[in-house]
Amino acid sequence: MQLVRQNEKSGRRQTSYRVAAAALAACALASGCAAGGDGGSAQPAPGQQPLQAPPARALDAYAGKLKAERARLVAAAKRWDLAKPPLTAPEPPARKPHIAPRKGFEVDDQRELGLPPVFTTIPTKQKIVFLTIDDGAEKDPEFLRMMSDLKIPYTAFLSDYLAKDDYGYFKKMQRAGVSLNNHTLHHPYLPGLSYEGQKREICGMQDVIEKRYGKRPTLFRPPYGNYNQATLKAAKSCGVKYAPIWNAEVFVDRLDYREWDRNIHPGDIILTHFRGREDWKGTMPDMIRTFMKYVTDKGYAVARLEDYL
Numbered sequence: 001m002q003l004v005r006q007n008e009k010s011g012r013r014q015t016s017y018r019v020a021a022a023a024l025a026a027c028a029l030a031s032g033c034a035a036g037g038d039g040g041s042a043q044p045a046p047g048q049q050p051l052q053a054p055p056a057r058a059l060d061a062y063a064g065k066l067k068a069e070r071a072r073l074v075a076a077a078k079r080w081d082l083a084k085p086p087l088t089a090p091e092p093p094a095r096k097p098h099i100a101p102r103k104g105f106e107v108d109d110q111r112e113l114g115l116p117p118v119f120t121t122i123p124t125k126q127k128i129v130f131l132t133i134d135d136g137a138e139k140d141p142e143f144l145r146m147m148s149d150l151k152i153p154y155t156a157f158l159s160d161y162l163a164k165d166d167y168g169y170f171k172k173m174q175r176a177g178v179s180l181n182n183h184t185l186h187h188p189y190l191p192g193l194s195y196e197g198q199k200r201e202i203c204g205m206q207d208v209i210e211k212r213y214g215k216r217p218t219l220f221r222p223p224y225g226n227y228n229q230a231t232l233k234a235a236k237s238c239g240v241k242y243a244p245i246w247n248a249e250v251f252v253d254r255l256d257y258r259e260w261d262r263n264i265h266p267g268d269i270i271l272t273h274f275r276g277r278e279d280w281k282g283t284m285p286d287m288i289r290t291f292m293k294y295v296t297d298k299g300y301a302v303a304r305l306e307d308y309l
């Protein structure tokens with residue numbers, strides 16, 4: 001949750017900063033108004049009236065904090081070898097959007113049975129995308145530091161056979177505000193299994209995540225994006241509400257797209273994997289650099305998927 005709150009705050013601060021700047025400008029024109037710019041820390045001498053009224057001082061402090069946070073982010077971007085700092089995501093919507101299955105991705109009786117929708121994009125007009133990271137093979141501490149430092153939100157989908165040799169790594173991730181979700185126990189091709197077999201894979205992973213991390217996921221991603229009606233029935237039976245897949249995939253050196261236009265779109269869910277040098281000639285931070293350069297150059301911010309569900 002920490003990441004969201006930070007994002008919410010920075011979103012709000014951006015708006016408030018404009019208000020603060022306007023207030024300060026007005027203040028500068030009015031007489032008897034101290035535009036000290038000291039962050040509101042100066043104390044009046046005993047017996048004197050404070051030079052700044054408390055609301056103006058608060059706004060001033062606010063603007064100062066925002067400036068400091070921006071400077072911190074610019075420095076962080078430099079440290080992680082990004083040409084530009086990440087763009088700040090807008091505040092999450094007050095009313096969550098309605099998530100319908102993507103056209104052509106429904107199963108029989110989807111609506112009648114109230115099955116979790118499979119979708120690739122969140123309906124929004126804002127220039128935001130959502131980063132999701134799958135499987136759990138690579139456990140790179142540098143990656144955790146980078147994401148916290150740059151305040152880039154993401155959502156993890158774990159498969160137990162890869163996560164289980166170091167549950168502690170994902171615990172650290174969870175503490176940093178990342179939600180851990182279901183990607184089955186053993187990463188099978190689910191449509192090849194019976195309903196019962198699928199239930200064991202999906203509901204078994206619900207139990208593992210609840211036991212290890214104290215929270216039962218509401219998001220489930222079928223391995224390879226392959227599923228049938230039994231998959232969604234099984235997922236629903238053990239508490240899954242949504243089955244997000246993806247519209248583009250990031251590798252260490254490129255992106256692959258689902259759409260013919262070979263582009264990203266507002267609300268797109270982006271897939272990548274916990275992979276290291278043995279898989280793709282680079283590290284997790286290298287992959288994130290590829291991703292962040294791409295989205296920032298296109299004017300997109302990275303938002304948190306759970307804020308829209």
Ligand SMILES: [Zn+2]
Binds near residue numbers: 134135183187223224
């Ligand atoms: Zn996978």
